[in-house]
Amino acid sequence: MQIQEFTSKILPLKNKLYRFAWYYLKDKEEAADVIQEVMIKVWHRRENWHMYKSLEAWCMTITRNMCLDKLRANKHQTQDVESVMYILGHNDSPEKEVQGNETFTLIRRLLDMLPDKQKEAVVLRDIEGYSYEEIADIMQIELSSVKINIHRGRKFLKEHLININAYGL
Known part of the structure; x- marks a missing residue:
C-alpha cells in the first residue's frame, strides 16, 4: 500500500520539486541530488504522511529547507541559463x-x-x-x-x- 501511495502521490511531484530546487540552487545536478534526498526523506517518514493535510506542501517545505541548507554550506550562487532552457x-x-x-x-x-x-x-x-x-x-x-x-x-x-x-x- 505504501509503495503504491508513494508512486501515486509523491513521485508525480518530482518535476515540480526539481524546478523549485533549481530555483534556489541554479544548478541542475545539485537540484537533482536534493530531490533524491527529499524522496528518501519522504519515504523514511511514510508512517507520518497521514499527519500532513497536504503532502505536496510538506514535500516543498522539505525541498526548500534542504536547498537552504545546501546554500549555507556551499555559499553557492551562480546562474545557468542553459539549465533553464533545458528545463x-x-x-x-x-x-x-x-x-x-x-x-x-x-x-x-x-x-x-x-x-x-x-x-x-x-x-x-x-x-x-x-x-x-x-x-x-x-x-x-x-x-x-x-x-x-x-x-x-x-x-x-x-x-x-x-x-x-x-x-x-
Missing part, C-alpha cells in the same frame, strides 16, 4: 528563442533584486501555482505575510518592467 524545453524559432532568453534573463535579474521572502513567495505563487495557504505552509509564515510579500514583489516587478519597456533602462 523549459524551448523548440521555438531562433528569433523567439533569443527573445525568450532575453525576457527570461531580465525577469530572473529582477527576481534576484527582490528580498528573499518576496522572491520565494512570487515564485511559489506565479510560477509554481500554489495557493496562498500552501505558500504560508511551505514558507512557514503567516497568511497575511504571504499576501504582503506577493503584492510587494509583483509591484516591484511591474514597475521595473514598465520602466524597462518604456525607456529601455
